[in-house]
Amino acid sequence: MDNFTYCAPTRYIFGRDTELETGRMTAQTGCSKVLIVSGGRSARQSGLLDRVMKSLDDVGIEYLELTGIRPNPTDDRVYEGIDLVRRNGVDGLLAIGGGSVIDTAKAIAGGALYDGDFWDFWAGKAVMQQALPIGVVLTIPAAGSEGSGNSVITKTDGMRKISLRTDYALRPKFAILNPELTFTLPPEQTAAGIADMMAHILERYFTPTSDVETTDRVSEGILMAIINEASKVMANPHDYQARANIMWAGTLAHNGVCGCGRREDWTSHGLEHELSALYGVTHGAGLAVVFPAWMTFMASHRPEKVAQLGRRVFGITGDDDKAVALKTVDSLRAFFGSIGLPLTLGQLGIPNPDYATLTRKFHENKGTPFGPYYPLQPIDTEAVYRLML
């Protein structure tokens, strides 16, 4: 177990009708005029936006809107938001949506208080110390941004997608989590969200740090809960209880509790990142293809943690770590398949992957070798990509 610091100060308001608390919670953060950031039409059509605005009206909080944030959010909308904030005396951000919307709101919140270009933080040229208060009404359980200090933004010029991690500055002040708001998510988005939250746990679970039993057990517990509830959610999208458990699991998966005391890996996110960049695949679906392939490679190179996952989460027995690890991959793939996720690059819509480019780009972005759990050389990386067939 490594030394660590951990602080997750976000106030979670969880349950039915909790979006009606948005105004009261926003007032508690001390804001008087917020920029509402949202995505497509669904928040408006479902009436969610109206309910949130009414709750702001009720407490006398003014608001402006920045709408139409799309997946893989880009810097141009951030600049637009910062400009809106500055010209209108906005003193807080309110994100209504999923990860892309929240991450955009975070970037605006940090950028608005900074004299230079907000991208400096993402480019590593400056360290973010402060941001305007951020509130969240979550509609997609997946990215975990509602409880994290992270924000992933893509620079349009060059399409560089970079994740910024702050310890505290970008953690939302509050996050409103109403499972009912997720009833209407399409099945493929629900499934991709499940893969995404599982990946957030697994990236922390696969660690070179030993003796992290408490954090391991917490991580394994959340994974088991997700697997158990996923089939219910897929069978009945209006199952409130299953939706609730999935939603809360998605927040815990990424608010940092699964990383306490250990070095994290994040290799699979890096591998998926190149698939998204080159072929435009959905992040969660891509992860469902990447993780089992990476674990298959690890079965031959560093099987112990894969085997532990198999024994504890999937109930696989046996003494040989490699054999157990390979069965673990089978179990994980069977689970992903059961909720309709793609299992191969072909199913992901990439029949003829350009392995050389994927490998080159991965190491350009990550360095060589890369991989805290097991360092990948380019020859390894290409081998992992080839295991995705």
Next chain:
Amino acid sequence: MDNFTYCAPTRYIFGRDTELETGRMTAQTGCSKVLIVSGGRSARQSGLLDRVMKSLDDVGIEYLELTGIRPNPTDDRVYEGIDLVRRNGVDGLLAIGGGSVIDTAKAIAGGALYDGDFWDFWAGKAVMQQALPIGVVLTIPAAGSEGSGNSVITKTDGMRKISLRTDYALRPKFAILNPELTFTLPPEQTAAGIADMMAHILERYFTPTSDVETTDRVSEGILMAIINEASKVMANPHDYQARANIMWAGTLAHNGVCGCGRREDWTSHGLEHELSALYGVTHGAGLAVVFPAWMTFMASHRPEKVAQLGRRVFGITGDDDKAVALKTVDSLRAFFGSIGLPLTLGQLGIPNPDYATLTRKFHENKGTPFGPYYPLQPIDTEAVYRLML
């Protein structure tokens, strides 16, 4: 799963030598003069107090001391502390010790900002909204007060021991957790602490609320980690990794994450409370006797959650919930026995318990019937006490 709000904003600084950060962390809370609250001689003799004071000196923070806080801390020391704070312009509390020390510091922190008698909060006559900032250097992993908003104080007049739970006001601003500081705990104190933290999880685990899979799995995970690490700590008190896992588990056991989305029980704490009041037993040791007895009673009256605990945490198989529940009690008792905890009232030093008084006092304090998981009538309560033989 019930609606809930959850906010655990304490900043945890975990690992070797972290007490050297005390000054820097205290300065970050904005304090300039703190009251150091501590217990017996060990913090001074071990040099811990000197290291903490030096780190305060290094950043120019002044301090006063309130020492000699004893187990089951009393209101007289709180009044003394409030007086010290007010007369000396103290603007923060620094607790160095375990639960009793932290709870005293919390009571002082809340009472100092209140015009009336601090006991009003514990007596339910006022709701605490604010407190001076509280920092913690933890030396005993058990009570979980370092991450909770709770404080248990005993009123000397009548010896009424009352637990106050605040949502936010009494949560420490920071908690420094160095597992090395726990190397020298006597075995019986280590074991009692382990029982205490397990009880904090079980009081939340036994709930009438259904469909709390995510919180259940997190709770089961932390319990498994504690059980797994406990034998290592008992065998080798200087096992840093095992101490670290136990310490972190003790914080998670009581910072609220195991209670999210459900009604909590706390019957066993109430039953133990009367044993402590009448016979002066150690809280954790008392819980090791109470919990298996209460679970034995539940095997006949509401076995399902006891059986789930047995299947998931102790690996017990079988279809009959009652039979599995009874085996679960055997497993829990075997575990407690293996780390040297008492298993009966006799072993606790109470050969002739006054069942009638224990039962009467329990219902005087808790009402009739009491028990969210299963409501106990006096006849049930006496039956549970008699199962402690």
